[in-house]
Amino acid sequence: PPASWTGNVRGPGTLSWRGPTAVRRLRAAARAGDPLLVAEEYTTATQLHTPLEPHVCVAHWRGDGLDLFASTQSVGKLADRVAARWELDRDRVRVVTEHVGGGFGAKNGVSVDIRAAVELSRLTGTPVRVSFTRAEELTDAGHRPGTRTRVALLADRDGGLAAMSVDSHGDGGVSVGSTTATLAFLMYGRAPRRVRDFDVVTHRPPGLPMRGPGGPPMAWALEQAVDEMAHRLGEDPISLRLRWDGNPKRRALYERAARTALWRERPRGPRTGRFRRGVGVAASNWLYLFGPKARVELVVQGGELVARAATQDLGTGIRTVLAETVTERLGLPGGGVRVEIGDSSSVHGTGSYGSRTTPSMGPAAADAADRLRTALREHNPRVPAHGPIDEHVLKEALAAAEGLSVVGERGRDRWGALTPENDDLAVGRGLSGAVHVMEVEVDTLLGRVRPTRCWAGIAAGRIYSERTARNQCEGAVVQGVGYALFEERRHDPHTGAILTDDLEDYRIPGMGDVPETEVYFHQEGFEHVPGGGVGLGEVSVVGVAAALGNAVSDATGWRPRELPLRPDRLIEGIR
Template sequence: MSTMTINGRLAPLPDDPDALLVDVLRGELDLTGTKLVCGSGVCGACTVLVDGAPVASCLMPARSAAGKSVTTVEAIGASALHPVQKAFMAHDALQCGFCTPGFIVEAAAFHDRWRATKGTAEPSREEIGAALSGHLCRCGTYEGIFNAVAAACMGQFDGSEFASPRIEARAKVTGAAKYTVDIRHDGQQEGVILRSQLAHARIAELDLAPARALAGVSAAVSLLGDDRIVRYVGAPIAAVAAKDRRTALAAIAAIRLKSEALPSVIGLDAARKSGAPVVFEKSARKKAGNVSEGTPAPAPWNGNVRGPSAAFSNKAGKARSWIAAAREDENPLLVEATFRTGTQSHACLEPHAAVARFDGDSLTVHVSTQAVFHLMEMIAKRYELSNDKVRVIADHVGGGFGSKASLGTETIAAIDLAREARAPVRIAYDRHEELSVTGYRPAAELKIALLPSEQGGLKALSLTAHADTGAGTNSTMAALARLIYPAEAKALSDFDVVSNLPPGAPFRGPGGPPMAFALEQAIDEAALRMKDDPIALRQRWDPNPNRQRLYDWAAGLDVWRGMKNAAPQTGRYRRGVGVASGYWLYLWQPGVKIEVAVKSGRIIASTSTQDIGQGSRTVIANTVADAFGLEPHEIEVRIGDSNLPEGPGAGGSRSTASVIPPTLLAVQKLKEAIERSATRKPVRGSNAPWREMIAAAPDLSASAVRPEDSKPKSPGVRSPLKDAGFMGLIFGWMMRRFSNIVVGAGVPSSVQVIEVEVDTWLGHVRVLNVHTGIAVGRIAAPALARSQAAGSVIQGLGYALYEARETDPRSGDILSAGMEDYRIPGISDTPGIDVHFDEHGFDHVLGGSVGIGEVATVPTSPALANAIRNATGIRLTEIPIRPDRLIAALKGRAAA
């Protein structure tokens, strides 16, 4: 039998010629720090060292490691942390952490080569980017990675002294953090889902007996609905569980299936044509997926088009008539355009996965989820179990971005199979499934008309959005324009265009980026026509106090002041600067409960939320530590388990605003309990005695539920829904009804200024610098907040320049089903990112903090497009802004 040396020890290699090194490491040796993501050598998550050289273990046959020395991330920090690991921790060069082990392995190898040849010289961004170009981070932590690798190479982390701002950072940089895909129970079976190859069909026959008859198969279940109709390629039909994935795939192939093809229609343009095949008959419309976070408002259907949802208009008739009159009069100030946005996939690096296990009548499910507690409730309801019989666990989650907030097919199938197999069952999607059936930000067509008044105000705004929602509904794009730039009249309409594609899903600020791409470019164009400064015009039209402060900040940037005085440009390379505004709702979740306890002289804080990279553990630890005058690492934070007190979901930027207020109240209660039990009383106004008092205290606990906010005292701070009028309140009620979410007073806001360089020959856009100003109140974890803000910008740049989910318009097959085909930003695409936090505006919130993740990405795509307009004179109306589209626009302008 062949062997390899793995982390200094001999290990056997399988005789199977098809076995890959990554499978041996993860499946047979339980070295789960090596992650499997793309399976094609594109993402770098599976990187290991083979005889000292970085190798993608997902491409290396296991037998090729015979006689070689293999080193995984677990060995790099086994005896003492490597300088790169310490630097990653100190610079917060990680978020969800799923990609981190691969980066660590490659960066450590680069560091060691660099130090051997260059000493402590500083490597350039270009040198670091070239070394790590084979690695991807969907959270967008590249700026921190640049800083960490440079600092480590310069010798700044050769010693033992360093501090980490993120509580769980050590587990992530050493590969010790366990994600759902890493869970292994004794006797665990592997599940696989049979999916439809047709875009629309009725399943006439489904015979699972041949699958059950295969040796090694433990269960087979149907996943069909009662109408037995599938409405997109990839729709689930059945699932099997077997001793290993190879056997499960053979079982899937053995299932006898007969399908009756039905007429199908693919995509926005085809689905709204007259006479197009109907995806959902009237009786089946409730089967449509939900692409947003709230309950769908009532709206009419016309074939495959649902809408309009015109609840957020204001004097819509006047808006349309004024715009029509301006069009007839050829008013030069009237801005009209049609914008198109592409489909953006979440592309989480940890796939959707679930491991289900029954112990008698109790069910435990490990799930890669954004909603531990809510998912427990949904599972209990579906399977008619009491809440105390269901436990959902998510110790670490490898990204979500909105796609992991519901009860998904992977979880349902794992539970059904585990019940039939009487054994634990894991289902983990492969990359094709992850990029095809787990949701996406819907593409859209947005028609906008904006009319300034003769006095320089905003007279009328019309925005009509048609969203390409697939087999889902409830897009909200145009409606979001109700809550910014007050006008005398607004006509806002949202339409869902349903087709035989997988349904979309909420994605970081659902509806916000496409809305802003149209609206913020229209504002920019209005400023040009009015010969006004784009920031000054926004300040005049936008009364929000949070953004007013950010406009002052943006106007003072050197890059903005330089842009205003720049001479007209000619030549191949041209630079431009653009600005855009963004906002999101301030959301918080009632019922959230935090327990803070003293146990054996240590403070423990507990709640059943989850950390998907945004830093929930650290936010809670910082809040408790600050109150007691301790260090965050002295606080033990327990999350990721539905058996803990009710916690918030990680969606809608509500986590921070939901956990800090009850944490502060629980801390105050615990302080009082400690004082009552203490013989030595604390000095008033001093935290100095708390460490000693905690060490001497008996076991105590205190808990608190998230309270209502106080009323804002600052002028102009109102709930955005109050600004939206009566229908805004209805919208708020719908959100609360669906997600148990409250829309609070105040508007999280952002303003971004982006500088680009455009190659007018090749159509290439290089983003040079991004300045992002964010007003979300007090920053609870500054380093993590900066990482999240920068990552939001990176995702926004991907949306604007690279990302496009492509499907075959005839068959509905996904064409961008691998990471080599679906392009997300890499480390070398990262510009310099300056993050400015304005910490005012939320004093009425206990703790003063609200969420960051959504608001920070909303204005990126229009700011980039406005910068390209400034550089070239070309207004790009479709994203992604591919080179061919830019070249075509430049040629069209030259011909005109």
């Protein structure tokens, strides 16, 4: 949205619900020294996307068009943007993405590797491959901006939330768009609140959206402030969140988390000795987004069923989701559908960002299966109108329907969307939710934190494919641990040159850094959505670092306020 400028600071972007009331109450509490006012500042470092496959593109500019083989999160959208940029007819541009070795938000646009490959191929008339080195990937490919966030929470004498304010400054280099404070507006009911986002523009490389953009730094600040408030009120941290939070899906997760052995058997009271164990909790939410134009084509080819769409598998398992959705809908044996994705020449498929791939493509696949059943009944009346199709009947029907093609659509939500469709993106009704409980062991001599166990409760409605969904949620814990303990882009303060430009200086978690993780899915609350489920890739990462920070505070009695939790900071803080 538009915002004003003061020097190199843009903002504020403000959201307010009885904002003047919130500010008046907070200022009065500060003047009175109210012990139920928590007002602290929290910072996070710049986190790099670090996909193991760097940005890479092969471009072939032919006389009749352009072929691109790219590592992209949006096959169809990339073809649209390339055609517009180089003034080509859309049907003359073909983008192919067989597999993507990670992206996390860094591979959505016409990036430098793509522009260079296309221009060089146009000049030479030959295929050209451009691939980032690891140093280029860690410098030029985007990042999650560092933040400095001030949170103020005020509780009334009954322990209810009386006022909240969040002010956050994002350091996105040569870019704007921080939403850290904005996301805090959606947490903890309707108490008076004011949230403000600022962008601090510098000469460093530009940021990009990264898995749950704005979410992890928001949770790092807000969830630690909530934990501090629980301490001042003498209340169980989960019980306080349960009182403050009216979201029914998260309330179900709080109740489940409180019954876990990890929470019930946590240590209590001050801890001593070199190695100290602590358990922390954090809550989070995320917007429900989807692509209204999502399509899936089912084709009978060579006596078998082929599912096609111009979407891509970022590692989230959309191939599995499409195959399992069709087979379950038709009652087919496993392996009864071949999936072909990653080609912009197919019917429109949504991009893999905003946690919207599965809630967009899954319902379209189900609709395609229903349309196919209807079409097959015209070729073979023995195909049932509902329920599983006998294997022999199916073979006969497919043999008689060679070349048959149907296209399924995503369909509308029962109560419509919150926003109009905009470039195949809409905001749906309802928020997904998560609650993370993290156990750590703190070595107070060396300042090291070792996460040992994590319980991840996710409320995203119906789970299409449990195995791939668990994979996403476990990977989110890994990424959240990296954000909390290791990842920190460093730069020369005079020149802006990036110093952490390899995976020795910029550390990400290894196998020994990852906790044993249990994932629990709460599968209610999105019955108004086609398919009954929404995305979980982003909500599953938002609260991880905050839960780890609260666990460190529980173990040591010292409240960390800066990320990452480096050994020097921990030792200094404890002492």
